[in-house]
Amino acid sequence: MDEVERRRLRDLMARFATGVSVVAARHGPLLAGMTANAVASISIDPPLMMASVARKAETHGAIIGSHAFAISILADDQQDLAECFARPTTAEKLTGFCGASWEEAETGSPVLEGALAFFDCRLTARHDGGDHTIFIGEIVAAGYREDAEPLLWYASAYRRFEASS
Numbered sequence: 001m002d003e004v005e006r007r008r009l010r011d012l013m014a015r016f017a018t019g020v021s022v023v024a025a026r027h028g029p030l031l032a033g034m035t036a037n038a039v040a041s042i043s044i045d046p047p048l049m050m051a052s053v054a055r056k057a058e059t060h061g062a063i064i065g066s067h068a069f070a071i072s073i074l075a076d077d078q079q080d081l082a083e084c085f086a087r088p089t090t091a092e093k094l095t096g097f098c099g100a101s102w103e104e105a106e107t108g109s110p111v112l113e114g115a116l117a118f119f120d121c122r123l124t125a126r127h128d129g130g131d132h133t134i135f136i137g138e139i140v141a142a143g144y145r146e147d148a149e150p151l152l153w154y155a156s157a158y159r160r161f162e163a164s165s
């Protein structure tokens with residue numbers, strides 16, 4: 001596929017409006033995290049979530065190494081974190097975790113403070129997804145807050161809900 005086709009495909013995929021999350025995992029003594037919108041609920045019984053993660057992402061290795069990941073669904077005042085976690089990993093990102101305040105969830109994975117919701121998942125399966133891996137995890141802990149609105153992503157831009165008058 002040439003560069004023009006690749007861009008067109010990205011533009012097409014970007015027509016699916018989503019929320020924005022940070023998928024994160026322990027990376028030995030460090031923490032890895034990446035902005036992700038290719039996450040979804042899979043099953044209620046058993047409770048399963050999935051995240052599609054690029055093989056080249058630092059977070060990919062961290063999920064495999066720790067057998068766990070946490071999905072923090074971002075609130076609309078967390079765009080700066082979304083932007084930081086979307087940057088390629090640098091030593092600073094890996095040691096500083098984008099300056100985010102976080103808490104350790106049951107699996108040991110980091111959950112972002114102030115997130116709209118979180119799912120702490122134990123890795124139960126992984127499937128080949130081309131240049132991505134589809135990670136499936138059983139939810140071992142989860143929570144949400146009602147006093148916040150979601151950060152949204154559409155057509156390659158961050159968005160917010162508008163109050164209807």
Ligand SMILES: Cc1cc2nc3c(=O)[nH]c(=O)nc-3n(C[C@H](O)[C@H](O)[C@H](O)COP(=O)(O)O)c2cc1C
Nearest residue numbers: 034035036037038053054057058059086087088089
């Ligand atoms: C809104 C948005 C959504 C994204 N969704 C995903 C995704 O679902 N899966 C993925 O592999 N990368 C996704 N990315 C790209 C990663 O965030 C980016 O490659 C990041 O640098 C990976 O970080 P890491 O290498 O430190 O793990 C997304 C980026 C943005 C801005």
